[in-house]
Amino acid sequence: AIVADFHKKIKDAFEVFDHESNNTVDVREIGTIIRSLGCCPTEGELHDLIAEVEEEEPTGFIRYEKFLPVMTKVLLERKYRPIPEDVLLRAFEVLDTAKHGFLTKEELIKYMTEEGEPFSQEEMEEMLSAAIDPESNSINYKEYITMMVIDEN
């Protein structure tokens, strides 16, 4: 029964991006689909997943028949769990070496575009538009997290 439920959830999410109604989606949308189903993989983990669901000769499209079993397994094994608020907060605190309670715009840009799995310019700009307080040119990360979490719920 749980599996049936998962199947329906996966189907729904898949169909949102199945523009031609032929049970395929563009591979570039797979990340969105997987994440909207509650998973929080890294880019690396995402690439591995894509490799699993891709055709032997990559066509740029992912078929539902291949996606469903892989995704079901992911959900059953509860892989790629989302990040709790406090862990996220600690991550910011690590970057905030001077322990100010905020990061400057420059610091945020530097970390997000040079460390970890770097942001694209678009991703960076979008994050800045919501996160940075234009007056202080910095991000109060505690407030930011709270705001984002509320917004999600």
Place this chain on the structure above:
Amino acid sequence: MGSSTSAPHRFAFQNAEHAFKAAALIQRWYRRYMARLEMRRRCTWSIFQSIEYAGQQDQVKLHDFFSYLVDHFTPRNHNERDFLNRMFTEERFAQDSEMEKSSDFESIEVPDSYTGPRLSFPLLPDQATALVEAFRLKQQLHARYVLNLLYETRKHLAQLPNINRVSTCYSEEITVCGDLHGQLDDLIFIFYKNGLPSPERAYVFNGDFVDRGKESVEILMVLFAFMLVYPKEFHLNRGNHEDHMVNLRYGFTKEVLHKYKTHGKKILRTLQDVFCWLPLATLVDEKVLVLHGGISDRTDLEFLAKLDRHKIVSTLRCKMRKESTKQEEEKKTANQPSSAQEPTPWFLPQSRSLPSTPFHLRPDKAHRAGRSCSIPCPGALDRQELSRHARRSVDLELERCRQQAGFPGIKESEEPSPLASGPDPESGELLEPTQEEWRQVVDILWSDPMAQEGCKANTVRGGGCYFGPDVTEQLLERYSLQLLIRSHECKPEGYEFCHNRKVLTIFSASNYYEVGSNRGAYVKLGPSLTPHIVQYQANKGTHLLTMRQRISRVEESALRALRKKLFAHSSDLLDEFKKHDADKTGIISLSDWAAAVESVLHLGLPWRMLRPQLVNSSTDNMLEYKTWLESLAKEQLSRENIQSSLLEKLYRNRSNLETIFRIIDSDHSGFISLDEFRQTWKLFSSHMNIDISDNCICDLARSIDFNKDGQIDINEFLEAFRLVEQSCSEGRDSACPQSTDTSDGGPSSPDPH
């Protein structure tokens, strides 16, 4: 030496590692957040689109409704007969001669107090510019100038070919704009950003200028004015909304009647004619074809170029005009059973029996469509044979109805051809388009591209077809073209390429569904005809919002619309839920909820993804469905003693109601008599399965402030209906509709009859 890292180095190394990990964590979290936002955006988009297209299907259903009436409603007296008669045919004088009457507008006086723009003909460029400015300042053009402008426009359009051929050697580049849908702000923005039309700056506007937005009239005035001023550089194509039947439903008719209370009808009549004269397509440098909807595998440009486009009054149906008595007599004497030579009345329920009408393709009938499609045909059907056979049985049925109704002698046919007496302009006889002509035009005004190969009926819209990249390739090759530019579909970015960049969709109405929903765009073609796209979003406010806020706003709007729709189907939903609740526990699983909702609404939406925003009150993946329906009702209703099932049915059919009323009010007087009102309700309720007694209707009519000569103002009625929901809480009991249903379950538990 330094083979082993000293303490500070190790510390630094660990720090770096921590920073790396921390950054990675934040990025991972952020990407998930953005993905969920994207999902919400897509879902929101689906909601709006599905509701929009469902509306278009409704239009088709309305046509079925009228067919149903003819089948099942036998008028009992001459009043009813006249009433039906009036609904289905239209009083029309000799079209051309009426249009030639310039006394139409010359007799209209413009008071000195009028401060709006004044036009004189022939129009000069600065007058057109002045119009734009005046409209920007929210002025309204006087009816006299509107009619004068329309009269001149018609004269100009009538000499244009069906496919306008345009060259870019004089103006250096040409700008093509898509749907505007009454959004004047977008038009003004385009002129501001791209420049006003001029001999050096050519424009093509690709249809759908009107409906939905609130300034359709103003847009038309501006477009027509520039077309008159720069006839060689300024071009218009007809869209599927340049159609009086569609306008009845989507707001343009209403806008005109509201803005021009005295002369609105005349303006609408004139517009009906002007729309028919709009060219069907524009060909740029013999290489780029611009048309509103799309193509089909049957599209024949030579055929399209030759037909009389003026005959196609509405793409929703082949309309028949009332014949003069002279023709009637001639037909009666020339009466034969094999009357295969006469025009087909539009309201006949032939759709049910004939395979060739594109608008009534249900899945089982789709295979019989007279077009090649990817759905296999069940054996070799001789289409002609089938339709002839079907027609014969319809003939008999119809003859019976006609006799009872006392309709004029009408006969059906395969293909109309000129009557024996020939076209006679003096008696007002006008030829009808052939089935093929009609279909060709419908195809180019209604079709949408699809990614799969082939060509199949467009059942979502109810008209035209879906065409694949192979169809595009075929057409482009056949006519040595390099690009097809079309509009008709709203796109988030205002434009979209498909079919290997051989088809470009351009849509110029930004924020079409809601503020922040999409950008608008226009495309410029230079001498090499490479497209260069410019995007915009007319509302400045949205730029300041983050994507998150923009999506939230649009989402809210979509969800509100969706909840309204859900409420409108409360009874059906309750029935469906009960099916999943065999043990009558009052609880169903969320999975069942999703399945039930889809089977009732048929919107094809991802319900499980939308569920968190539609259902707040679930625990353990289970839902108390009655409570949920009640909470939906609470949102929509405001007062205790409203009989929610009646209201819900009316609500669901609200836009249909309005359209029906407007069709009945065929002289656009804005009034219908109590008798007509009663009859309308009877017809309506028999089709919609609403049980309303005569008394009830009278009460309803009475409560709507109708004490002026037994007439009801359509607008008043609809307004009253809207106010009923709000103002009942103010205690105006007389305004509440009473139904004959005696069960009193209270406001919030919709009781199915």
